[in-house]
Amino acid sequence: MSLTAFKRALWVYHLNTGSCNGCDIEILAxxxxxxxxxxxxxxLVGSPRHADVLLVTxxxxxxxxxxxxxxxxxxxxxxxxMAVGNCGIEGxxxxxxxxxxxxxxxxxxxxxxxxxxxxxxxxxxxxxxxAWVKLEKSAKQGVA
Amino acid sequence: xxxxVIIFGSALMVLVGGVFSMLYRGIDRKLVAHMxxxxxxPIVQPFRDVQKLMMKESIxxxxxxxxxxxxxxxxxxxxxxxxxxxxxxxxxxxxxxxxDGVPGFGDALLVVYLLILPSxxxxxxxxxxxxxxxxxxxxxxxxxxxxxxxxxxxxxxxLGWRIGQVTAANxxxxxxxxxxxxxxxxxxxxxxxxxxxLFALLVATSGKGAKVPFDMAEAETEIAGxxxxxxxxxxxxxxxxxxxxxxxxxxxxxxxLFIPYNLSPLVGVGGPVPSGIVEGLFFLVKVxxxxxxxxxxxxxxxxxxxxxQASWVYIIALTVIGLVGLxxxxxxxxx
Numbered sequence: 001m002s003l004t005a006f007k008r009a010l011w012v013y014h015l016n017t018g019s020c021n022g023c024d025i026e027i028l029a030x031x032x033x034x035x036x037x038x039x040x041x042x043x044l045v046g047s048p049r050h051a052d053v054l055l056v057t058x059x060x061x062x063x064x065x066x067x068x069x070x071x072x073x074x075x076x077x078x079x080x081x082m083a084v085g086n087c088g089i090e091g092x093x094x095x096x097x098x099x100x101x102x103x104x105x106x107x108x109x110x111x112x113x114x115x116x117x118x119x120x121x122x123x124x125x126x127x128x129x130x131a132w133v134k135l136e137k138s139a140k141q142g143v144a
Numbered sequence: 145x146x147x148x149v150i151i152f153g154s155a156l157m158v159l160v161g162g163v164f165s166m167l168y169r170g171i172d173r174k175l176v177a178h179m180x181x182x183x184x185x186p187i188v189q190p191f192r193d194v195q196k197l198m199m200k201e202s203i204x205x206x207x208x209x210x211x212x213x214x215x216x217x218x219x220x221x222x223x224x225x226x227x228x229x230x231x232x233x234x235x236x237x238x239x240x241x242x243x244d245g246v247p248g249f250g251d252a253l254l255v256v257y258l259l260i261l262p263s264x265x266x267x268x269x270x271x272x273x274x275x276x277x278x279x280x281x282x283x284x285x286x287x288x289x290x291x292x293x294x295x296x297x298x299x300x301x302x303l304g305w306r307i308g309q310v311t312a313a314n315x316x317x318x319x320x321x322x323x324x325x326x327x328x329x330x331x332x333x334x335x336x337x338x339x340x341x342l343f344a345l346l347v348a349t350s351g352k353g354a355k356v357p358f359d360m361a362e363a364e365t366e367i368a369g370x371x372x373x374x375x376x377x378x379x380x381x382x383x384x385x386x387x388x389x390x391x392x393x394x395x396x397x398x399x400x401l402f403i404p405y406n407l408s409p410l411v412g413v414g415g416p417v418p419s420g421i422v423e424g425l426f427f428l429v430k431v432x433x434x435x436x437x438x439x440x441x442x443x444x445x446x447x448x449x450x451x452x453q454a455s456w457v458y459i460i461a462l463t464v465i466g467l468v469g470l471x472x473x474x475x476x477x478x479x
Contacts, residue, residue, distance in 0.1 A: 009189065009196040036182040041189055046364035049203060049376040052196070076201035076376040
């Protein structure tokens with residue numbers, strides 16, 4: 001199965017697991033005319049059922065654990081998960097807070113990490129490019 | 145008519161029409177991006193989207209009405225593709241429309257009714273998916289459908305009525321409309337009236353295309369994809385293609401009703417093949433103009449209506465505008 005079309009038409013679902021909205025604003029900036037992610041075929045969709053990539057921001061508060069898992073399961077295969085921002089990677093300023101259920105990769109498997117507080121839009125686009133590389137590798141190994 | 149011609153002709157027409165519809169959606173997205181100061185996706189992007197969606201898993205939710213949920217995308221695509229067979233395409237007469245004394249299977253009025261079916265299939269799929277978002281979307285789709293019918297019917301019927309005054313043939317047949325273009329039948333008052341009818345039909349086209357000012361049924365930023373919220377993979381792909389084909393077919397309908405002119409006698413090209421090529425290209429140009437005005441331009445310039453506003457636009461405003469056009473066309477006949 002060819003992954004060429006897959007990586008050139010990534011539809012992204014944005015999931016906020018308790019983020020401060022900093023990363024979310026930067027994600028919206030990726031779609032503005034200045035960065036224009038649509039030229040790579042990247043589109044923000046409103047439902048996880050349509051998504052190829054889950055863009056997860058925030059440190060996953062306890063209330064969001066079950067929901068995060070559920071949204072991951074609602075996304076049809078094949079799918080990728082991107083953790084955007086320091087919070088999702090190691091907690092950042094919320095590190096070891098009582099209300100956290102841990103970084104994103106303890107809840108759902110993460111494919112690409114984009115560090116930054118918040119990451120710049122260029123970094124997020126670069127993260128998507130890294131996801132393409134990962135897809136190509138898994139295609140070579142015969143895992144779709 | 146020969147059934148072999150009908151079967152193979154239909155397959156070819158759906159294939160060619162489908163490819164050009166997808167290309168036109170790509171051009172539409174590119175143009176909208178340019179108007180917004182963006183670079184935009186490549187023109188082949190719809191093909192990539194379709195290819196990708198076919199690879200994805202098709203999830204059917206537990207609470208859904210299984211058979212209806214699975215059948216709705218197919219009904220939607222088939223009825224949209226059926227439009228391509230009843231509307232004259234690429235400068236050729238409609239495949240199932242009848243021509244040269246051969247009785248056809250349908251005319252412009254049938255197309256107006258056929259346009260309802262894809263929306264009905266969409267709404268059925270939305271109700272069947274048992275998601276509150278999809279239910280809200282399906283209700284909106286039905287409201288929009290009912291609001292749209294009247295202005296659409298007013299402009300098509302007034303056109304047919306005026307043509308029926310000068311010929312004994314069925315005025316709703318596309319071949320009759322092509323023989324008697326509205327613009328050459330009417331005087332100055334009627335030209336103004338016809339322009340108003342054209343305007344009403346263009347706005348109705350925008351609603352049938354389900355693009356931004358009238359996309360309340362999908363409304364990604366508001367009800368998370370609305371009707372399509374639970375659809376994924378192949379089923380979503382079928383709806384995606386059906387939507388694209390429908391937008392192309394509705395634009396072709398406007399072309400067939402209001403710009404049924406041929407180019408080849410004008411540029412002096414003879415022979416069936418060269419004139420066929422010229423006509424095909426001229427048809428594509430005409431459809432492009434209609435799509436650009438009624439879909440791309442409106443979609444860039446406007447924000448989404450509320451469902452009540454959109455309903456008002458169609459039921460009250462556009463119907464009144466269409467009736468004014470009808471009165472002008474009728475008055476033109478009297479003076």
